[in-house]
Amino acid sequence: MKIIITSDGEWMNSKFCPHFEECKYIILYDTKTKEYSSMKSPAYQTKDKNKLISFLKAIFMKNIITGKDIDDKYFKIYIPQKKEATIEEVLIEFLESLNI
Template sequence: MKIVITSNGEFIGSKFCPHFEECKYLIVYDTKTKLYGARKSPSFNTKNILTLTKFLKQIYIKNIITGKKINDKFFKVFIPTKKDISVEEAIIEFLENYNF
């Protein structure tokens, strides 16, 4: 399964960004291969939530780790208990709480 994590940087060790449409980067993590990639968020400059949700739907991402709920029933959103963590720590918490 692939998940997207909102981030302030391009790496798995980067700081997690709890602001969905305001994040600078999206980290795409594959839970099977444990590989990840990063890209600049399409909504970073505009802060337009619809731009970001449309993009994620186009690349078939349903699972998102971010800091707030998203009012779109297409997505499964996981909100970490702590906000001042790394992307890797957010992924670990998600994996510990996700029912595969």
């Protein structure tokens, strides 16, 4: 499974960003290979939620860890309990909730 996580930085020890359209980076994590990559969010400059939604649909990403529901039934959204956490911490929380 591939997961998108909203982030303030480009590393696993970066701070999780609970604001979907305001995140500076998005992290892509692959649960199969346990590898990740990051990129600057296409919506960071404009804060345009629809721009980020369109981008994620175009690359066929459905699983997102972010701080709020984005009101689009295409996605499976996970909202972490702990908002003041690192990317690694929210990812572990998500995987534990799935028993992976």
